[in-house]
Amino acid sequence: MPERKPRKDAVRNRAAVFEAADALFAACQNPEEVTMADIAAAAGVGKGTLFRAFGDRTGLIRALCAARLEPLRKAVEEGPEPLGPATPPPRRVPALLDAVLCFKLDNRHLALALETTGSDSPYRTEHYERWHTLLRDLLDRAPGATDSDFAAHALLAATRADLVEYLAGEKGVPREELRARLAEFTAGVLGTRL
């Protein structure tokens, strides 16, 4: 499969759509207020193009998230400590969770849109699968004796977009405090009592 390279206008449009969608989601509280037509218009593109390129609404949001998440993914897979693979599990787990939290704080609207987008649960995505597997394996290799599979799910659940939105947005919990709280909780789960 030679993988024909895409046309120039296609890649330009793709980028324009990402930009526009990102901006629109950032501007609205509720992701559902942003319609496909809005995005198309803001990107200077026809609606057909959106659906041709991304399949459907969910596809668009997923693609956008994946793109924005790319740096983090790379940092985790081949980056330096404390995110990278060389870090010993007991230090890497909190680092990972902190990174996820920070991402969701920095891209609240986006993460929210991803999880909010109805129809398919956030769990069925291979995206989630990857994070979960990674976390589970790390927990397995850490001293604590808890059931690592469920613990991984639970820890990830503690960083869910709408919870983050609720705490950081609604309740006004400042960024650093939230990070500290998550870190403390994580430490508790790991058995690393303070």
Add this chain to the structure above:
Amino acid sequence: MPERKPRKDAVRNRAAVFEAADALFAACQNPEEVTMADIAAAAGVGKGTLFRAFGDRTGLIRALCAARLEPLRKAVEEGPEPLGPATPPPRRVPALLDAVLCFKLDNRHLALALETTGSDSPYRTEHYERWHTLLRDLLDRAPGATDSDFAAHALLAATRADLVEYLAGEKGVPREELRARLAEFTAGVLGTRL
């Protein structure tokens, strides 16, 4: 305010709608497949009646959940041990979480519909607020030194409907195992190491 009592047909219709909605949600995987028109038809009622009685879709689902949750609420507020108020916190916390989990297992479709219903996050409901407050206060009175506010959020997040649906449905984790896992995780958080 004397609170005029509602008409007979009104209460009958209300019950019929609950019944119909419950059945329909149970029958479909994705709650969004169930339309208001469907519910109205299944209940033998006009669409207008639905909206007059519940305001909107979210209102319907909330009301239905509240109704189904009523027994649990009562058991927690004035029931016997281990759910009732007389139970010492370290035993009551796991009992509460287990009860929540069981509810979501027994009413998967419903709980899913409630959390899935777009637009407003599950966190803004006073319903959630109540559970959270209760749990936080209990954690406060338990020996463990962790930040009880965040811990309460995190523990509740571990029982979220879509996670439960994913584990119990998609992954096929059997009921009792799931309960055991949650119990173990809870114990870990509480510092009650096995």
Add this chain to the structure above:
DNA sequence: GGAAGAAGCGGACCGCTGGTCCGTATCTTA
């Protein structure tokens, strides 16, 4: 019991959204 008035009913109707379709414009390649 019956009449008057309130309360509730129901389904035609509306605006809007995600998604499709296909004639047309743009890019690529030889």
Add this chain to the structure above:
DNA sequence: TAAGATACGGACCAGCGGTCCGCTTCTTCC
């Protein structure tokens, strides 16, 4: 530069949540 492939775009569609208002049913009071 001509021809074929690819992507564009906006008119179009079906279906949804939600509204509206003429009509029915219940309640109440004599």
